[in-house]
Amino acid sequence: MSQVRTLSSRLGRGALLASLLAGTALATPATASAQWVTTYEQFYLQAPHNWTFRNDYQAADRLFNAFDYGHAILYEKLWTMPHASPDELEVKQYDYLTKRVLVRPPRIPLEEAAIEIKYVQLAPEAKQMFEWAHILHRQLYDVLADERLDQTAKDREVQRLIDYYKTRKDVAFSSKPKSMKLMQEQPYSLAFRKQYPKFNGLIWGYHWLQVGLYEPLMVGKTVDERQAGVRATTARFWQMLQDPPRTFPYQMPMTPAVAPVFAARYQEAAIIFDNLHSMHDVISDILANDSVPRHRKRAEIMLAAERFRDDTSYVMTPQAWLTMAGHMGIENMGGPSVGFLPTLPTPTVTYGAVMSHDDRTGAMVGFKSGQATGGEHAGHTNMTPTPAAAAGAAPMAGMNHAGMNHTASDTSRARTDSARRDTSAAHHAMQHGVTPAPSENTAAQAMMREMHEAMLRDPAIRARVLANPALRAHQQHLESMGAVDSLPKAPPARRSSPATPAAKRPPAKMTPKATPKPADPHAGHVMPTPKPPVKKPPTESIR
Numbered sequence: 001m002s003q004v005r006t007l008s009s010r011l012g013r014g015a016l017l018a019s020l021l022a023g024t025a026l027a028t029p030a031t032a033s034a035q036w037v038t039t040y041e042q043f044y045l046q047a048p049h050n051w052t053f054r055n056d057y058q059a060a061d062r063l064f065n066a067f068d069y070g071h072a073i074l075y076e077k078l079w080t081m082p083h084a085s086p087d088e089l090e091v092k093q094y095d096y097l098t099k100r101v102l103v104r105p106p107r108i109p110l111e112e113a114a115i116e117i118k119y120v121q122l123a124p125e126a127k128q129m130f131e132w133a134h135i136l137h138r139q140l141y142d143v144l145a146d147e148r149l150d151q152t153a154k155d156r157e158v159q160r161l162i163d164y165y166k167t168r169k170d171v172a173f174s175s176k177p178k179s180m181k182l183m184q185e186q187p188y189s190l191a192f193r194k195q196y197p198k199f200n201g202l203i204w205g206y207h208w209l210q211v212g213l214y215e216p217l218m219v220g221k222t223v224d225e226r227q228a229g230v231r232a233t234t235a236r237f238w239q240m241l242q243d244p245p246r247t248f249p250y251q252m253p254m255t256p257a258v259a260p261v262f263a264a265r266y267q268e269a270a271i272i273f274d275n276l277h278s279m280h281d282v283i284s285d286i287l288a289n290d291s292v293p294r295h296r297k298r299a300e301i302m303l304a305a306e307r308f309r310d311d312t313s314y315v316m317t318p319q320a321w322l323t324m325a326g327h328m329g330i331e332n333m334g335g336p337s338v339g340f341l342p343t344l345p346t347p348t349v350t351y352g353a354v355m356s357h358d359d360r361t362g363a364m365v366g367f368k369s370g371q372a373t374g375g376e377h378a379g380h381t382n383m384t385p386t387p388a389a390a391a392g393a394a395p396m397a398g399m400n401h402a403g404m405n406h407t408a409s410d411t412s413r414a415r416t417d418s419a420r421r422d423t424s425a426a427h428h429a430m431q432h433g434v435t436p437a438p439s440e441n442t443a444a445q446a447m448m449r450e451m452h453e454a455m456l457r458d459p460a461i462r463a464r465v466l467a468n469p470a471l472r473a474h475q476q477h478l479e480s481m482g483a484v485d486s487l488p489k490a491p492p493a494r495r496s497s498p499a500t501p502a503a504k505r506p507p508a509k510m511t512p513k514a515t516p517k518p519a520d521p522h523a524g525h526v527m528p529t530p531k532p533p534v535k536k537p538p539t540e541s542i543r
Contacts, residue, residue: 039128039171044139045164049149049157053141057227060213060234064138066105067206070097071130071280072115074199078192078287079119082294089199097202098241123301126283129171129309133276136165137210140269144217145226158266165272173275174311175268177321182307182314183252183278184354185368188300191289192281193352200284200352201248202241205334207277208253209237211270212337214262219338233337239344240334249334250347252277256325258337267318274321279308320362327364328355348373 044050054061073093081088112127113120120127143149143157166172184190193200216229240247255270256263263270282304286292292300307313316324330336331345349355353370357363 037124039125041128041131042135042168044135045161047139047142047157049142049146050139051142053138053145056145057141057230060209060230061141062105062107063102063209063234063237065107065109066097066101067210068110068112068134069101069106069115070202070206072110072112072119073097074203075119075283075287076116078284079116079122079297082287082290086195089196094198094202094244102241122298123283123305125171126279126301126305129173129279129305130276132165132168132171133173133272136161136269136272140266141213141217144214147223155265158269162266162268162272169309171309173272173279173308174315175271176311177271177316177318178275178278178308179314179316179359180278180324180355180357181359182304183281186282186285186304188285188289188292189282190285190352190354190369191291192284192287195288197245197351198248201245203280203284204249204252205237205240207280208240208249208258208334208337209233210277211253211255211262211273212236212258212334215259215337218259218261218265229338236335236337236340245351247344249332250349250351250353251328251332252281253333254325254328256322257328257330257333260336271318271321275308279304282308314359316359316362320358320360323362324357324364327357327362 074089077084077089077093112131116127139161140158143154143161146154149157162175166175212233213230216233217226220226220229240249255274259270283301286297286300286304329348332347332349335345349367349372350370353372354368355364356366356368358365
């Protein structure tokens with residue numbers, strides 16, 4: 001006891017406590033298996049544009065808070081309930097997220113460590129990697145939403161934020177593109193998407209919106225266009241929740257496909273976000289796959305995290321990354337985030353299909369699992385995309401026409417499906433300066449023009465377009481861009497038989513002229529906001 005008092009007088013109580021704790025840890029290695037963690041939290045880079053997106057786009061910003069909850073509860077359940085029924089995530093947690101948390105999302109960002117308590121103890125370094133990348137996400141929204149900044153100032157601020165992000169070598173994702181082999185071809189890969197297709201699709205829907213919202217902020221010419229664009233892109237996310245997992249993305253959304261203008265201007269940021277979203281899938285697979293023993297899960301997560309941070313493991317060139325995104329197909333990733341038609345695109349692969357790509361060129365060389373189901377990818381495994389395809393438009397050349405029966409119904413269905421997948425992407429490419437290939441893409445645009453005009457020659461379709469302010473405005477916008485001809489006129493009324501004298505014709509009935517509907521203040525290049533997938537939102541909220 002006297003020795004303890006002497007030591008206390010020399011070192012002080014704090015040092016004594018530290019010495020005793022260290023001695024205890026050394027004396028009982030079997031029970032004290034905690035790891036030494038050196039990562040730390042770091043906050044926003046100070047800037048006048050901070051919180052702009054939260055203030056000006058509140059509905060979209062609050063959804064991100066709900067997304068944080070969804071990621072956190074997913075990892076916590078996978079780690080703490082390894083033998084639970086799939087219904088725990090696919091039904092209970094999915095319904096809670098889509099019917100309560102997303103409908104009434106938290107007003108401020110959540111402290112994820114309070115939700116994923118046990119998972120954070122398992123892999124605090126991985127949690128911090130996600131937190132640091134999410135801060136970059138949110139600060140970039142702020143820059144692009146700040147109406148005080150011109151394009152030069154935005155470019156400067158984006159680069160400053162990326163440089164700030166990269167100062168944290170211990171938690172920053174590499175800005176070199178990673179091959180899909182790192183995400184989809186490891187021993188533990190694909191477990192999560194196979195066991196939990198609805199929740200996996202929801203996570204991919206999150207990622208679609210997280211990168212997709214950059215695009216309306218960039219392509220809108222005025223503040224009103226940017227506001228309307230963000231509302232439309234957010235509404236498209238809600239549309240994905242209508243019939244899960246069928247209406248969710250069938251492939252992990254990649255930024256060059258979903259937000260090609262953003263990816264072209266800020267390529268380094270786009271690569272970081274694709275790597276971030278890829279690692280989300282990897283951790284889900286490690287936690288969900290029973291072939292990874294419980295005592296090995298932390299080691300596998302740490303190995304994957306190290307690979308995503310370094311600039312050497314599973315690296316592709318930026319051009320190969322762009323090519324790979326084009327070959328995976330925008331129609332399989334949820335579709336473009338701006339300029340879309342009211343209906344969701346029709347995927348051309350089976351859900352969660354794994355395509356093999358050449359790491360040197362990015363070209364698709366086949367399927368590891370799953371298959372093509374039709375459209376431009378069917379039967380073509382070594383396609384070279386046009387520049388428009390690399391920027392996100394589905395490649396039209398090389399379309400599989402084998403076995404097509406040219407009946408009226410089949411032709412109409414083919415035109416509808418093709419327009420659903422490609423009109424908006426081609427229009428987006430034209431609108432935002434993506435240069436088409438001179439031969440095959442010109443032919444594709446001509447085909448799309450013919451399909452579009454053929455549909456509008458149908459009286460029922462033409463009437464629906466004229467009756468819907470948003471569709472009518474979209475048609476007028478396409479006309480102004482020269483993408484299509486003017487809306488076809490209605491066929492002239494049939495003349496009466498020459499044998500019937502005009503004097504004997506019955507007088508025409510007079511009907512009062514319908515009162516025109518007031519102009520839609522939000523009409524433009526925007527689809528109407530669909531209702532959330534619940535009839536009656538709950539009264540309580542997550543705070």
